[in-house]
Amino acid sequence: MFYYNSENLRHYMHSDYFHHLTFFLVFCLFNVCKLATSRDGFLRNPMLKGPGRNRSWHRREHDWHSVATSGDLNPPIEYENTYKLKPDGMFVPERVKAIIKTVLQENLHDQIYHKQLMGSRCLVLSDIIKEKVRQLNLARFKIVSVVLLGEKKNQSMMVSSRCLWDSSCDNFATCEYSQGNICAVGMVFAVYQE
DSSP: OOOOOHHHHHHHHTSHHHHHHHHHHHHHHHHHHHHHBOTTSOBOOTTOOSHHHHHHHSOOGGGSSOTTTSSOOSOOOOOOOOOOOSOSSOOOHHHHHHHHHHHHHHHHTTOOOOTTTHHHHHHHHHHHHHHHHHTTOOTTEEEEEEEEEEEOSSOOOOOOOOOOOOTTTOEEEEEEEEETTEEEEEEEEEEEOO
């Protein structure tokens, strides 16, 4: 048995054999850690058999462009189908009609018809109505809001609409408002999404 004292150890550490052995051990340790660790930092089992082994050791190029590395950290959520054919709560036209009436009164009070402004005003009013109807928490209903603005010049106006829907679940509400030389019609359609 060979014992190291300080003189023998100093001589052994300065030999070429010691340097080669140290380099070899560091090289082996580095390669084992490199093989056992994937790019994402998780250790992989080198004894793993089956199709999972090839994925962990020989990853394809498209695997590196995953959701975490592409910049989109919140992937879209996909929900399972519930096969629910009837809604929990029904669309109540009277409540929605009151919402349409208040929005039209608040926004068209003391307004004059200008044909350059009325197109954008229709969009704004329909968005306001849609947001207020969404606050009623009608789950699984698609809400469509339409506002028509016209100028009163002693003419008649008729508005009609047609829809293809399930009359047991789907419904609509409409309200007319006129003030000064403006006449407005607001319509909201609620279609149940199965």
